[in-house]
Amino acid sequence: MLMLADCDTCKRLFGHNFVDLRSKSIPEHLAGLIGNSPTDLASGSIIECPVCGTFYRYTYTCGFGENDIELHRIAPNEIGRPTDIDKFTRGLNHVSPEVRRYSALCLVDYYLSQENDDAVEELLNHPDSTVRSASEAAATYCEIREELNSSP
Numbered sequence: 842m843l844m845l846a847d848c849d850t851c852k853r854l855f856g857h858n859f860v861d862l863r864s865k866s867i868p869e870h871l872a873g874l875i876g877n878s879p880t881d882l883a884s885g886s887i888i889e890c891p892v893c894g895t896f897y898r899y900t901y902t903c904g905f906g907e908n909d910i911e912l913h914r915i916a917p918n919e920i921g922r923p924t925d926i927d928k929f930t931r932g933l934n935h936v937s938p939e940v941r942r943y944s945a946l947c948l949v950d951y952y953l954s955q956e957n958d959d960a961v962e963e964l965l966n967h968p969d970s971t972v973r974s975a976s977e978a979a980a981t982y983c984e985i986r987e988e989l990n991s992s993p
Contacts, residue, residue, distance in 0.1 A: 854871070854897075
């Protein structure tokens with residue numbers, strides 16, 4: 842399967858994409874995944890790119906003074922899908938910083954779920970600063986998500 846940087850749609854997206862629909866319409870590169878209307882999908886939907894397999898969480902917020910869509914790149918493990926360890930390990934050395942960031946996110950999320958602290962520590966000490974910072978952010982995100990999920 843392709844890396845997100847090799848996908849015509851995903852290579853034009855960021856880890857977090859935001860559109861204020863009060864000032865502009867859905868950009869073409871987002872419409873390829875979410876459709877042309879913000880209500881084509883339910884808010885909270887999970888989207889898998891059919892070309893490269895990258896996962897996103899879609900959010901649509903409409904209310905007093907807001908009409909926004911957001912698309913967040915998420916790890917497969919977060920939604921109970923298998924993590925392609927080989928693909929994401931190769932991605933840590935990809936020329937694209939977005940691929941390195943997403944690969945680090947996916948691997949940290951997976952390794953934390955497996956309680957593989959040594960593998961997480963290796964990513965936190967990776968020689969590439971992009972991988973290190975993405976790994977640190979992913980570890981913090983996973984910790985916060987875990988706290989939220991265990992709250993009453």
